[in-house]
Amino acid sequence: MTTLKCAVIGLGMGQSHIRGYQGHPDAEVVAIADLNEELLKSKGDEFGIPGRYTSVDEMFEKEKLDIVSIATPNSLHKPFALAALAHGAHVLCEKPMAMNAEEAQEMLDAAEKAGKRIMINFSFRFNDASWGIKDQVKGGRLGDVYTGRTRWLRRDGFPGFGGWFGTKKLSGGGPLIDLGVHRIDLALWLLDYPEPEWVLGRIHERIGQPRAKEVGKTFDVEDYASAMITFKNGMTLQVEASWAGHIQNKEDMETTLIGTKAGLCQRNVQGGYGFEGFIFSTENGCQLDVEMKGGSAPKSAQWHYVDSILNDKPHVATGAEGMTIMKILDGIYQSAEKGEPIKIG
Numbered sequence: 001m002t003t004l005k006c007a008v009i010g011l012g013m014g015q016s017h018i019r020g021y022q023g024h025p026d027a028e029v030v031a032i033a034d035l036n037e038e039l040l041k042s043k044g045d046e047f048g049i050p051g052r053y054t055s056v057d058e059m060f061e062k063e064k065l066d067i068v069s070i071a072t073p074n075s076l077h078k079p080f081a082l083a084a085l086a087h088g089a090h091v092l093c094e095k096p097m098a099m100n101a102e103e104a105q106e107m108l109d110a111a112e113k114a115g116k117r118i119m120i121n122f123s124f125r126f127n128d129a130s131w132g133i134k135d136q137v138k139g140g141r142l143g144d145v146y147t148g149r150t151r152w153l154r155r156d157g158f159p160g161f162g163g164w165f166g167t168k169k170l171s172g173g174g175p176l177i178d179l180g181v182h183r184i185d186l187a188l189w190l191l192d193y194p195e196p197e198w199v200l201g202r203i204h205e206r207i208g209q210p211r212a213k214e215v216g217k218t219f220d221v222e223d224y225a226s227a228m229i230t231f232k233n234g235m236t237l238q239v240e241a242s243w244a245g246h247i248q249n250k251e252d253m254e255t256t257l258i259g260t261k262a263g264l265c266q267r268n269v270q271g272g273y274g275f276e277g278f279i280f281s282t283e284n285g286c287q288l289d290v291e292m293k294g295g296s297a298p299k300s301a302q303w304h305y306v307d308s309i310l311n312d313k314p315h316v317a318t319g320a321e322g323m324t325i326m327k328i329l330d331g332i333y334q335s336a337e338k339g340e341p342i343k344i345g
């Protein structure tokens with residue numbers, strides 16, 4: 001069996017990419033890249049990776065790679081993806097795909113030209129609760145889904161002040177592009193990505209910016225966003241994302257979808273990162289709540305990508321889906337800026 005040679009750029013979230021590849025018997029992480037030399041050495045030693053680079057260009061000169069994971073600040077997703085594709089590698093890019101839809105389109109064009117794949121790490125699909133519900137929805141169990149709500153709210157969970165997450169030119173935005181991206185993707189993936197049409201959005205900068213100002217740090221993104229998305233099939237989806245707000249739990253993630261035959265809910269358990277999934281229906285005059293138990297989710301996004309490439313099968317979380325999400329996010333930010341709905345499809 002062929003072994004795919006993988007590289008990971010960026011060693012924060014990138015560490016989970018390394019673990020994901022190392023969990024597949026036919027993938028080998030041969031190189032890592034990060035500007036932080038200490039991190040490069042410690043993670044290189046911990047994971048036993050021979051190629052270590054502070055320069056991504058040098059990595060591409062010296063290594064022959066099949067897959068490159070990009071887990072850097074969002075502003076570097078596009079340039080590193082274009083470089084990886086030009087090198088002849090498939091790309092697994094962290095979410096959000098890019099800073100905006102225009103950049104995402106450049107990445108899609110480059111992948112097509114190179115004849116290579118792009119996958120986006122919508123990692124919250126890869127748990128049994130999500131995967132189990134998806135299997136149920138595939139069989140038409142919900143009937144015609146006409147509305148839903150998807151959200152990720154934190155009570156007080158800023159990724160720091162003064163760093164790239166809170167600096168718009170490096171991140172593209174705040175919790176909407178950071179957290180909302182996952183929950184919008186989950187809702188759309190469950191429904192096979194219906195085509196969005198209109199977006200009405202609002203963002204608020206009530207908590208983060210004043211707090212950052214007090215400590216003299218940069219923070220020029222929102223701390224809360226809400227939106228209504230309408231779809232060409234008539235469906236509506238409400239969205240909420242925040243890094244801070246006065247709610248009970250530390251962290252609330254929930255996606256509900258309501259159809260003519262049944263509804264569903266995927267949510268985190270007790271404010272943490274474990275998930276549960278339910279289907280709700282009424283049958284023979286009886287209200288049924290069905291809980292997903294166990295499931296068949298792939299071990300990780302990386303495992304799924306390697307498996308799909310080796311077996312020449314389509315992968316999920318495609319660049320085209322990443323692009324649809326970028327159009328929605330652009331629409332929400334534009335709508336918030338202009339104070340009017342934005343047509344995106």
Ligand SMILES: NC(=O)c1ccc[n+]([C@@H]2O[C@H](COP(=O)([O-])OP(=O)(O)OC[C@H]3O[C@@H](n4cnc5c(N)ncnc54)[C@H](O)[C@@H]3O)[C@@H](O)[C@H]2O)c1
Pocket residue numbers: 009010011012013014033034035036039054056070071072073074076094095096121122123124178
């Ligand atoms: N899928 C998920 O659940 C998930 C979770 C966290 C973060 N992310 C995404 O992962 C990406 C990285 O986020 P993070 O939390 O790991 O950030 P981070 O700041 O912890 O790590 C980013 C790393 O990139 C390195 N880096 C920066 N510029 C570089 C360059 N020019 N060349 C090489 N390395 C460079 C930094 O030194 C740092 O180690 C973001 O796009 C974020 O949205 C996704």
